Amino acid sequence: MTDQTMVLRVENISKRLGGRQILKDVSLELHRGELKVLIGPSGGGKSTLLQCINFLIPPDEGRIWLGEQQIEIHRKQDLYAYRQKVGMIFQDFNLFDHLNALDNVSIALRKVKKIARKDAEERAMRELERVGLGDKTTLYPSQLSGGQKQRVSIARALAMDPEALLLDEPTSALDPELIGEVLGVIRNLAQDGMTMIMATHQLGFIRTLADDILFMQDGQIIEQGSPAELLDAENGSRTQAFCAKLNELSDESET
Amino acid sequence: MDEWNFFIHQVVPALNRGLVQSMWLILPSASIGLCLGALVGTLRAYGPLPLRKACDIYATVFRGTPLLVQLFVLYFGLPSIGIYLSPYTAAVLGFILCTGAYQSEYVRGAFLSIRRGQLLATQALGFSSMQSMLWVILPQAMRRALPGCGNEIIYLIKYSSLAYIITFIELTGEGKILAVKYFRYTEVFFAIGLYYLFMVTLANFLLTWLEKKLYIPGFGRG
Amino acid sequence: MMKTLQVLCDSFPYLLGGAGVTAAAVTGAMLLGLLIGVNLAVVQVYCGAWPRRLVGLYVWFFRGVPILVLLFLFYFGLFSVLGINLSTFVAVILVLGMTSGAYQSQIYRGAIQSLPQGQLKAARALGMSDRRAILSIILPQALRLSIPGFSNEYSILLKDSALAYALGTPEIMARTHFVASRTYEHLPLYLMAALLYFALTWIGVKLLRKLEEKVRIPGYSLN
Numbered sequence: 186m187t188d189q190t191m192v193l194r195v196e197n198i199s200k201r202l203g204g205r206q207i208l209k210d211v212s213l214e215l216h217r218g219e220l221k222v223l224i225g226p227s228g229g230g231k232s233t234l235l236q237c238i239n240f241l242i243p244p245d246e247g248r249i250w251l252g253e254q255q256i257e258i259h260r261k262q263d264l265y266a267y268r269q270k271v272g273m274i275f276q277d278f279n280l281f282d283h284l285n286a287l288d289n290v291s292i293a294l295r296k297v298k299k300i301a302r303k304d305a306e307e308r309a310m311r312e313l314e315r316v317g318l319g320d321k322t323t324l325y326p327s328q329l330s331g332g333q334k335q336r337v338s339i340a341r342a343l344a345m346d347p348e349a350l351l352l353d354e355p356t357s358a359l360d361p362e363l364i365g366e367v368l369g370v371i372r373n374l375a376q377d378g379m380t381m382i383m384a385t386h387q388l389g390f391i392r393t394l395a396d397d398i399l400f401m402q403d404g405q406i407i408e409q410g411s412p413a414e415l416l417d418a419e420n421g422s423r424t425q426a427f428c429a430k431l432n433e434l435s436d437e438s439e440t
Numbered sequence: 441m442d443e444w445n446f447f448i449h450q451v452v453p454a455l456n457r458g459l460v461q462s463m464w465l466i467l468p469s470a471s472i473g474l475c476l477g478a479l480v481g482t483l484r485a486y487g488p489l490p491l492r493k494a495c496d497i498y499a500t501v502f503r504g505t506p507l508l509v510q511l512f513v514l515y516f517g518l519p520s521i522g523i524y525l526s527p528y529t530a531a532v533l534g535f536i537l538c539t540g541a542y543q544s545e546y547v548r549g550a551f552l553s554i555r556r557g558q559l560l561a562t563q564a565l566g567f568s569s570m571q572s573m574l575w576v577i578l579p580q581a582m583r584r585a586l587p588g589c590g591n592e593i594i595y596l597i598k599y600s601s602l603a604y605i606i607t608f609i610e611l612t613g614e615g616k617i618l619a620v621k622y623f624r625y626t627e628v629f630f631a632i633g634l635y636y637l638f639m640v641t642l643a644n645f646l647l648t649w650l651e652k653k654l655y656i657p658g659f660g661r662g
Numbered sequence: 663m664m665k666t667l668q669v670l671c672d673s674f675p676y677l678l679g680g681a682g683v684t685a686a687a688v689t690g691a692m693l694l695g696l697l698i699g700v701n702l703a704v705v706q707v708y709c710g711a712w713p714r715r716l717v718g719l720y721v722w723f724f725r726g727v728p729i730l731v732l733l734f735l736f737y738f739g740l741f742s743v744l745g746i747n748l749s750t751f752v753a754v755i756l757v758l759g760m761t762s763g764a765y766q767s768q769i770y771r772g773a774i775q776s777l778p779q780g781q782l783k784a785a786r787a788l789g790m791s792d793r794r795a796i797l798s799i800i801l802p803q804a805l806r807l808s809i810p811g812f813s814n815e816y817s818i819l820l821k822d823s824a825l826a827y828a829l830g831t832p833e834i835m836a837r838t839h840f841v842a843s844r845t846y847e848h849l850p851l852y853l854m855a856a857l858l859y860f861a862l863t864w865i866g867v868k869l870l871r872k873l874e875e876k877v878r879i880p881g882y883s884l885n
Contacts, residue, residue: 241563243600269566279557283580283656293565296575325656345565366497504817504863505856506824508835513856516842517849601728605828612731619738626739629731637726 190217191252192380193271198237198247200404208244209404215349220375222391223384224424227400231384232276234401235351238382239271239301240264262323269297272342278334280326280341285365286313287322290341298345312340316362316370332363336370343374350374351417352383388428392416400424443627450606451618458614459635461586465528465610467638469535470593475544476536477589484544485551495544502541507599510534514619515606531603539596575629583659590647597639611635666850673841675850680837682859687777687833688749688823691758698763698840700805703738703770706797719766724764732757733850750829758826762819769811773804806877813870817863824859834858 193215200208208230215221221232236242238249240258249256256267280289282289290309292301300308311317313356316336326334335355342350355371356364368390375381375394391398398415400408400423408415408424415424484495502510515530526534554577562572604613612632619628702717725733737753748756777800785795827835838855842848 221445239564241560265566267566267570268564273561273564275557275561277557279555279561281558281561281576281580282555282658283576283583293567296571297566325657341565353626488837501856503871505859506821508824509852509856512839513849513852516839517852520847520849524788531819598726598728601730602825604730611736612728615731616734618785626735627745629739631733632731633723633735636721636728636731640726641722661810 187243189193191215191250192217192219193238193382194250195238195248198234198244198249200237200244202233202241202242203407207404208237211247211401211404211406212381213399213406215380217380219380219396219408220394221382221397221399223382223394223399224386224391224412225427229401230404231401232353233404235247235273235353235382235384238351239268239273241273263265265297269293270348271343272345272347272350274335274338274342274350276354277358278326280329280334280337280338282326285323285325286318286329286340288335289326289337293341308344309340312344313337315343316340316350317366330363331359332366335359336365339370339374340366349380349382352381354384354386356385356387387413387429388431398424400427446461446622446624447627447631450622451615451628454618455611455631455635456613458609458611458632461608461610461614462600462639465531465535465603465608466597469532469539469600473536473539473596474543476540477545477592478547480544481547481585484548484550485648490518493549499541499544501631503545507534507538507595507602508605510538511602519660527603527606527608530606531600531608535596535600537605538599539592542592542595543589546585546592547581550585551577551586552579553584580659583654583656586651586654587647590643590650594640594647596641597643598636666847669841669845669847670850670854673845674843674854677834677837677851677854677858680832680834681862683751684820684823684826684858687754687758687826687831687861688792688816688820688866690698691762691823692817694755694759694820695762695766695815696812698760698771699766702763702767703774703804703828704801706767706771708792708796718741721767724761728884729761730828732793732823733829749885750826750831754823754826754829754831758819760821761822762815765815765818766812769808769815769835770804773807774800775813776807779801794860805873806874806879809856809870809874809877813867813874816866816870820859820862820866 191214195211195213198208198211199206210229211234213221223234225231232240236245237244237253240256243258247311251267251270252271257263281292284292287309288311291302291305294305294308296303298305310319310322313322316339318333318336318340321329321333321337322366331435339355352371355411356367359367368387371381372381372390372394395412398408398410398412400415402423402425408422412422412425415422416428417427418425480498484499485490488494497541511530511534514525514534515527518525518530519551557578559572562576567575597629600610601612603610607613609617615628615632619625622628703711727735735755736757737748737750741748741753779805781797781799782792785799787790790798796884823833824835826833827839830836834855840849841877842851859862
């Protein structure tokens with residue numbers, strides 16, 4: 186599924202916040218159709234890295250390419266255009282609270298891409314159907330469950346025809362019984378060949394779908410490899426130890 | 441019957457005259473005051489630090505002192521430094537400054553109540569600052585500020601009666617003159633009260649209607 | 663400049679006395695408003711349709727008519743028609759108190775309605791009459807929640823009390839105006855009056871915050 190076309194290249198990103206080094210020289214490459222997973226203890230810099238990639242947090246140092254083009258953050262129009270091509274899914278959804286599901290998905294099409302309302306709404310409708318919410322278009326965020334909100338936010342990102350999606354722990358704010366519906370949508374995206382980088386701790390999902398795992402700690406990527414390499418119980422990797430601990434915790438909470 | 445004649449031929453015409461004068465006070469004060477409040481409130485939420493501090497001080501001073509003191513400063517106090525305002529000018533200026541301070545509080549609160557994630561989401565979709573202000577921040581802030589700002593206008597309707605104390609003859613003033621002349625305080629002041637009740641109830645009705653019209657689940661009162 | 667300072671110094675004790683009158687009037691009015699407000703709130707939450715309608719009428723009237731008009735209506739009108747001869751000071755307390763009662767009732771009503779339903783049920787289950795339950799269980803909780811609203815109402819009422827000037831009550835504004843019209847130092851004197859109002863607001867809000875801390879129960883605050 187993965188080919189060798191480079192979609193996104195991140196080179197030597199560093200970020201200090203409040204006197205603390207959050208990211209140290211982080212580099213990564215994302216190829217077309219690839220699903221990279223960021224994993225690691227909280228506070229390790231996963232969320233900051235994702236937000237630096239589309240400049241929601243401006244990195245102190247480092248360079249970013251989308252395809253062949255290096256992104257120049259100081260050129261506003263370039264920045265806006267770049268962000269339209271890199272979708273972002275937030276932990277806490279960040280749906281627009283004053284708009285119903287359909288308008289949440291269509292507003293950027295109408296106001297940013299200047300697509301006519303009728304076409305924008307048709308497109309939004311298709312995306313909502315794709316995430317299984319074709320019957321919830323007129324509901325407002327306060328009337329949706331967490332899982333439904335996150336699926337709307339995925340539809341909102343997909344409607345922009347992104348070349349890559351950044352997903353920042355998309356299921357961590359959800360009740361356990363709602364996680365499945367969101368992971369299901371992401372699984373379909375992966376199988377359709379969407380290029381994604383995702384911070385998550387859903388081990389089952391990682392095992393079956395991740396092409397590559399990046400283990401982050403203290404602002405650095407300290408291990409990288411396929412699930413088969415890193416999650417093998419025999420190899421003694423940090424990733425494996427971390428995941429074993431996660432497994433233990435989830436086993437405890439289940440019993 | 442005599443009573444009836446007194447009301448029809450004396451009270452109603454005088455109070456109607458006063459009502460028109462009160463409208464001349466309320467309409468410009470409420471609209472300009474709302475604009476001032478929107479401007480100051482926006483500056484207090486997003487403005488550069490020195491300006492923000494200055495606006496905070498303005499709001500604290502005008503919200504912390506009685507409107508009557510403000511009117512007295514404008515009407516009786518300013519002549520001490522050579523500025524003479526007519527009763528009407530002093531009243532409208534005082535109302536604008538005072539109501540603007542209260543309005544700014546609601547506007548500021550509305551902007552600050554908008555979660556940071558809303559802005560992040562617009563940025564992630566490639567909105568420019570102007571676009572996210574126009575299509576996401578303002579529509580939300582407007583709904584949050586509406587009940588407070590509307591109530592402030594209703595307060596202003598009632599407090600417009602203070603203009604009488606600095607000798608601008610409006611509804612309360614016309615009534616007072618009549619009451620003293622005919623020595624009929626209870627009836628006349630009750631009638632004045634009804635005029636204000638009518639204005640306040642009408643304004644309240646409009647506000648509720650507007651709130652309903654703009655209602656979105658998750659926003660508004662309660 | 664020297665003359666201004668002289669006037670300010672000379673009149674300060676007199677104006678401070680005015681602040682005392684203002685404070686006494688506002689305190690009296692707040693307490694009367696508390697009494698009226700609590701009763702109205704209980705009626706609005708627990709009584710039948712007609713008593714509720716009457717309370718609604720009361721609140722509508724006192725919230726819809728300017729305080730200045732109410733002062734004139736009651737002092738020059740109703741009180742004298744009824745043959746009640748009152749000092750302006752008492753009249754101001756009564757009118758401000760009745761008005762504040764209308765506003766305060768909304769604070770207490772909100773507080774009572776925010777309590778969990780189970781509180782009243784549990785009290786009834788213990789064999790309390792509704793009256794007893796409201797007095798011993800509901801109000802102690804609701805009033806604690808209402809202190810911030812009460813404090814807010816205090817600072818509003820304090821400013822409204824300046825209108826007592828129109829009846830000639832010797833409070834801050836009347837005394838300031840009196841001195842100003844004799845010394846022609848209007849601007850500095852009114853600014854001094856403003857400072858006195860600031861000080862009274864500050865003191866009252868501080869005291870109420872002390873009260874709030876004193877009666878605090880773990881787990882009790884708005885939200």
